[in-house]
Amino acid sequence: MTLWLFTSWVLLLLLQLCFLHHHADATYSSNETDRLALLEFKSMISDDPLGFLSSWNDSAHFCLWGGVSCSERHDRVAVLDLNSRGLSGSISPHIGNLTFLKQLHLYNNTFRSSIPPEIGRLRRLQVLRLSNNSLSGEIPSSISGCSALADLDVGKNNLTGTIPQELGLLNELQFLNVERNLLTGTIPSSFGNLSLIQEIRVSDNQLSGRVPEALGLLKNSLEQLMLHINYFDGEIPPSIFNLSLLIYLTLGHNQLQGNLPWNLGTLLPNLEYFYVAGNELTGSLPTSLSNATNMVQLQLQFNNFTGSVPSMASSRNLLRFSIGGNSLGGGEDGDDLGFLSSFAGARNLEALVIDTNNFVGSLPEQIGNLSSSLLLLDFSTNQIPGSIPESIRNLVSLQWLWGHENKLSGTTVLSTVANVPSLVDLRLYNNQIPGSIPPSIGNLGSLTVLRLADNRLEGEIPAAIENCRRLINLDLSNNNLSGGIPPQIMGLTSLSIVLNLSHNHFNGGIPVEVENLKNLNSLDLSYNMLSDNIPSSLGKCGSLEFVRLQANLLQGRIPSTLDLLKGIQLFDVSSNNLSGQIPRFFENMNFLRLLNLSYNKFEGEVPASGVLKNASIISLIGNDKVCGGLPELNLPLCSFRRPKKKLSYKWKVVISTISSLVFMVIVASCLSVLWMKRKGKQAMVSSDGFDMRVSYQSLHKATDGFSEANLLGAGSFGSVYKGVVDMNGKNTTIAIKVFNLQRRGAAKSFMAECEVLKNIRHRNLVRIVTVCSGVDYQGNDFKALIYEFVVNGSLENWLYATESVDDPPRSLNFRQRLDIVIHVASALDYIHNLCETPIVHCDLKPSNVLLDEDMVAHVGDFGLAAFLQPSVVNLSSDGTASSSIGIKGTVGYAPPEYGMGNEISIQGDMYSYGILVLEMFTGRRPTDESFIGGLNLQKFVNNALSEQRSTIREVLDPILFTELSLLRNSEEDVVSIFKIGVACSSDSPQERPSISEVLTKLNKLLA
Known part of the structure; x- marks a missing residue:
């Protein structure tokens, strides 16, 4: 018995060991x-x-x-x-x-x-x-x-492909996102089986067909349905409006038709975001919208809605209301705008857009009762007569007021809007506004856009307009304005987009102060009664691309200084009294697309080389004394009389003697220069491409012996000093970059910057005045670059300003930062795409971006810049240079591929630009100590954007928190800016967008 028990115990033990071994093997x-x-x-x-x-x-x-x-x-x-x-x-x-x-x-x-x-x-x-x-x-x-x-x-x-029907079998699915792909087909009807689904996002694809009725079965769970930016057609299924839990319903930018249900506001009581813009919907707006108490954004623009607009008195949470681009209004009672008064209870309303409809009747006085947070009021392109109520002054946050293309005719319109000092963009063009421009227009110190064209304005432009020092776009064309063009307008150095005074009755000459408009892109003074000569100072407006001076009484010659306008695309001086020969410098204006010299008194030979080899870009009709040129111009041949005379023996002796003397003087001068250098005396030369001469002695005097008191900053290859020199008879403040030639690469940096800056000119690049290359008082080599002084210093100092007695606290608001990133992008677009040979900056960072008195950004320090060889540009798909460089930018801003020995490229500049954008809006340096464990600035922002529950405040510069109303209204735009920065600073060069793409996106944000 004992033996049997022992045997059984042993067998059981063996079985357990086998089981454990098998289990361990399986694990x-x-x-x-x-x-x-x-x-x-x-x-x-x-x-x-x-x-x-x-x-x-x-x-x-x-x-x-x-x-x-x-x-x-x-x-x-x-x-x-x-x-x-x-x-x-x-x-x-x-x-x-x-x-x-x-x-x-x-x-x-x-x-x-x-x-x-x-x-x-x-x-x-x-x-x-x-x-x-x-x-x-x-x-x-x-x-x-x-x-x-x-x-x-x-x-x-x-x-690509279709959304699989089989996804409808996922009974536990709560969140489905396939947006922003290239999917085709339609939404599977099997989605009606997703009984737990809360969010369906299929927007921004190429889906088509009908929206399936089966989605209406999800009434117990679905809260967000996003179908916008596709090709859905037909009517919106009635079952969609039974989804009573819906918070988001976005159907915009499809091809949907039919009417909205009259009881929409009752059927969807939880609806906060309703977006059906850009469809073909018809009928009236549902009166039940007045019951939509939770509505935050209502966007119905660009459809075919008709009739009146219901009261929105119950929608107290509204932020945005947009019904533009329909056929609303046109009622017989002439009181289409009574509904505006119903928004008085929406205390957070930021955007009210009713443009491009048929609204008649005057703006109600109650418009002043709208939200004090209102930023945008757009009632343009309607039939609204009369004046703007004086109560509009109560809208203390209003920045964008667009009332263009109406029938406004009140004499107090301009004086009324001048009482809204927060205005940034005022557009009242194409109305019937009479009278003069009031001096109170100068109260609008934040104004960047002022467009009053196509009205009945008369009298002179008030000198007070000089107070609008942030204007970038001024259009007063097609009025009855008269008198001389005030020089105060020419003092608006912020003007960078358009100055249009055409089709008025201005007389006198073009003010010589036009030279102040160094950032201006388009100047239109056509169809006036301007006389005198074209001022030579116009040649200092180096950013001009479009010049229209036609149909005036201008006379004299085209000044030779206009050869500095290298970026000109259109130059029209037709129908004037100009004379003399056609300047040959037009041949070298490589971007010229139209040169209209018709109906003047030009004479002599017409240039026919350079860009003027293309006869289609030049018009010379009405100039009877010109000749030659291209055969296509059908001009008479030029006849030149060149009598041949033999020199007498006496003249031959005189010429030979003078030549010998000149040769001896040259030899003596060269020996003198060498002797002076050996003795430690100064000897200066002017570099090719810079006309002005400047000596070491004058720079030494200008900076008080390069004293520390005049030191503006120091960089890798030298120091920058502030100085005052005599230029053209007046004291001028300059910035002097003195190179430390003991540093390896400094001389190469000097030559690189000279080579680059002598060939380029753009409103957003620091302007070089001249160079100094010679020896100092000790006989050492001396090299310096002399720049136009930029008074507000570097972007670096503004982003990280510290408070002190001598340096009061400074900060940049959201709009200024957006302007600066656009300015920098414009500079990169110029050097990457518009120069004859593309240029890579290689060291873009805040300390190399300078801000002038109008906070216009100028990119500088081209010491590491390099030209891309034309052959490389044509053959390479990625825009890389033909050889690598030894120094490749600054840590944190240099792209990762440079650290691996890759060649410089335009994509490298894009990386630096992306980091700059992120730094400006986060307030964090790329070398911030908090970035550890593989985290960097790009990942920091990208991670925050990726978290579905994160807010923009997690990465935004805290200084911008005070602009709460702007942030609420523009959170999507801020996110867009961060996405641009993240995309540009991608680790993969192929994933980075071009600067042209970035500029397009940024300009849309600015608009």
Whole structure:
């Protein structure tokens, strides 16, 4: 018996050992499967710029690898989180072997290729986020195998094909995002089975067909339905309006037709964002909108709505109300605008847009009762007569007032709006406003755009307009204004877009003060009665591209100083009394597209080389004394009389003697220069491309011996001093960059900057005056660049200003920062795309951006700049230079590829620009001490933008928090700016946008 018990115990023990061994083998095998799957995943990563996957090796258990989290019970991979790591490559099919995976986060990288269908094996997967990559191919239908999936996000990729019907089998799905892809087809009707779904985002694709009626079955869960920017047609299914839990409903920019239900406001009581703009909807606006108490944004613009606008008195939470671009109004009672009074209760209203309708009747006096937070009021392109109520002065935050293309005729219109000092953009053109421009217009010190064209204004322009020192666009054309053009207008150095005074009755000459408009792009003084000569000072307006002076009484010659206008595209002086020969400098204006010299008194030979080889760009009709030129111009041949006379013996002796003397003087001068240098005396020369001479002695005197009191700053290759010199008979403040020639590369930097700056001129580049190259009092080589002094210093000092007695606290507001990034982008666009040979700056950073008295930005310090060889530009797809450089910018601003020895490129400048943009709006340097563990400025912003629940305040410069109303109204625009900065500073050069693309986006934001 005892033996039997012992035998049984031994057998039981052996069975347990076998079981434990088998279980251990199974566990080891399962763990090994996960380890191998992760290594296979890593093997398909082509770029890991942060080295995040360097921990994925056998020195540690895979559960300790970066981004990997394992379940405590099984030691199996439960979470793989590699978001925002800059990873490139493909997603390995072996991902399907991580069978215990619950969350997969790969968003905000640059994964390419397709989504592997093996993901469908992950039956425990709950969260799949692959957004903001470069994935292509179709969405695999096998994802329906992830039966536990609650969050599916594949937005912002390049996915094609249709949305799989099988996604309707995901019974646990709560969030679905496929927006911003290239998907076609329609929304599967199977989506009606997603009984737990809360958000559906399919916007910004190429989907078409009808919106499925089956979506109306989701009334117990759906809160956000975003279908905008597609090609959906037909009527909006009535079942959509049964989704009573909806908070967001965006159907804008499709081809939808039909009417909105009359009881919309009752059917969707929770609706906060209703966006149906850009469709073909008809009928009246539902009166039940007055019940939409939770409405925050109501955007119905660009449809075919008719009739009257209902009261919005109950919508006290409204921020934006837009019904522009319809056919509303036109009622017989002439009181279409009574509904405006109903917005008095919306105390947070920021934008009220009713433009391009048929509204008649005067603006109600109650308009002054609107929200004190109102920023934009747009009632343009209607039939609104009369005046603007004086109560508008109560709108203390109003910045954009657009009332153009109406029938305003009140004599007090301009004096009334002059009482709204916060105005930034005033557009009242194409009305019937009479009388003179009141001097009170000078109260609008923040004004950047003033457009009063096509009215009945008369009299002189008041001198008080000089107080509008931020104007960039001034258009007073097509009025009855008279008198001389006041020099105060020419003192508005902020003007950079347009100065248009055409089609008036101005007389006298063009003020010589026109030279102050150095940043102006377009000057139009045509169709007036201007006389006298074209002032030579016009040649100092180096940023001009369009000059229209036609149909005046101008006389004399075209001044030779206009040869400085290298960027001219259109020059029209037709129908004047100009005379003399046609200047040959027009041949060298490489951007010239139209030169109209018709109906003047020009004479002599017509230039026919350079850009004037193209006969289509020049017009000479009505000049009877010109000759030659291209055959296509059909001008008579020029006849020249050149009598041949033999020189007498006496003249030959005289000429020979003088030549010998000149030769001897030259030789003596050269010897004298060499002797002076050896003795330590000064000897200065002027570099090619700079006409003015300046000596070491004059610079020494101007800076009080280069004293520390005049030191503005120091850089890698030298120091910058402030000085005052005599130029053309008057004292002029200049900035002098003295190179430390003991530093390696300083001489090369001097030559590079000379070579670049003598060939370029743009309103957003620091202007070089001349150079100094010679020896100092000790006989040492001396080299300096002399710049136009920029009074407000560097952007660096404004971003990180410290309070002191001598330096009061300074800061930049949101609008100023936006202007500056546009100015810098304009400068880069010029050197990248508009110069004959593209230029790479190579050292863009805040200390190299200077701000003038009007806060216009000027990019400087081209000491590291390089030309791209034309052959390289033509043959290379990525715009790289033909050789690398030794110094490649500043830490934090230099692109990562330069650190790996890559050649300089335009994309390198784009990286620096992106960092600059992010720095300006976050208030953090790229070398901030808080950026550790692989985090940098780009990742800091990108991570915050990627978190769905994050707010813009998490990354925004705290100084901007005080502009609360602007932030609320422009949060999407601020996000757009951050996205531009993030895109430009991508680790991959191929992913960075061009500066032209960036400028287009920024100008839209500015508008």
